[in-house]
Amino acid sequence: MYSVLRLTGIRKIQKPSIELLPDEILYEIFRRLSGGQARSAAACVSNPWLTVLSNVRTSEMVQENDGFLTRCLEGKKATDRRLQSVVVGTSAPGGLGKLSVRGSNKVTKLGFTAIAHGCPSLKVLSLWNVPSIGDESLIEISKECHLLEKLDLSHCNSISNKAIVRCCLNLQSITINNCPNVGDQGVATLLSSLSSVLKKVKLQSLNITDFSLAVIGHYRKSITNLALIGLQTASQKGFWAMGSAKGLQSLTPLTVVSCYGITDLSLEAIAKGCGLLKQTFVKKCCFVSDKGLISFTEAAELLECLQLEECNRIS
Known part of the structure; x- marks a missing residue:
């Protein structure tokens, strides 16, 4: 295929180039490439090729499932282009199973849309100090990555x-730490709407109130x-x-750190309401005294391990 240019009466023949093909045609070509090595090689040709490759859904490729891959991007290495490259490079059998992005402000919705479309096998997602990632990116992940467990x-x-509140329904573990825009509405809705598969919950430095704790006690029978x-x-x-609701019947380890709401009365209620409690770690809870500790240990009949740190009222 040749294209002819007419410049001031001079006819010039331009050599054929695959770069002249529209993205739609490239998409059809690239989704037929076999193996991650071939896709990675094609992605190195140019940025336009990388962009097209990163948007090819894994479901449209023929592959076998023989194990999941893990990728961790930190600091300056965490960019949209790197995420697009991850999509291309992990489209081999098994696909991307675990992704961690840490300490970057260069990752945007563009990169996470590529992950969502190209990595339906994603099971574990960890984001730490990624201020440029907002609701739209996480919602896109929830729409496409139905296998997400952690x-x-x-x-x-x-x-x-x-x-x-739009997180995947197959979550088994969730950690929300120091996210200032996440409060009672999000936490309570999440914990009351998820299916019974949720087993591990960690809530740290959040602006949540008694309402969220009450929801945990009433609805989260699956939490271990x-x-x-x-x-x-x-x-x-x-x-x-949370304890008096007696809904945490599967809970075995409990960790409470720097929570002023843990008092003698509340600690005893937790012990009575969590019948399978075996391990408890309490740290920097200044309103727990000897009286509360005695009541707790008497009520927690299956307790095997108790660790106390910096609880100054305990003698």
Whole structure:
């Protein structure tokens, strides 16, 4: 195929180039490439090729499932282009199973849309200090990555309640740490709407109140591992309600750190309401005294391990 240019009466023949093909044609070509090595080689040709390749859905490629791949991007290495390259490079059998992005402000919705479209096998997603990732990116992941089992969000200032409530229904583990725009609405809706597969929950440095703790106690019978850290806006009433609801019947390890709402009364209620509790770690809870500790150990009949740190009222 040749294209003819007419310049001031001079006829010039331009050599054929695959770059002249529209993206739609390139898409059809690239989705027929076999193996991650071939796709990675094609992605190195040019940025336009990389962009087209990263948007090829894995479901449209023929592949076998023989194991999942892991990728971790940190700092300057975490960019949209790197994420697009990850999509292309992990489209081999098994696909991307675990992705971690840490300490980057260069990752945007563009990169995460590529991950969502090209990595339906994603099971574990960890985001730490990624301020440029907001609700739209996380919602896109929830729409496409239905196998997601573990989600860790730490210091993600642009993620709000809107995204949290749209998380995948197959989550088994969720961590939300220091996300200032996530509050009671997001946490309570998430925990009350997810199916019974959710087993591990860690909530740290969030502006949640007694309402969220009450929801945990009422709806989360499936939780086996619970960590509550730095919840300064939750009071004794919330922790008491969490235990008194007697819904945490599967809970075995419990971690509570720097929570002013943990008092003698609430600690005893938790012990009575969590019949399978075996391991408890309490740190920097200044309102727990000898009286509460005695009541707790008497009520927690299956307790095997108790660790206390910096609880100054305990003698």
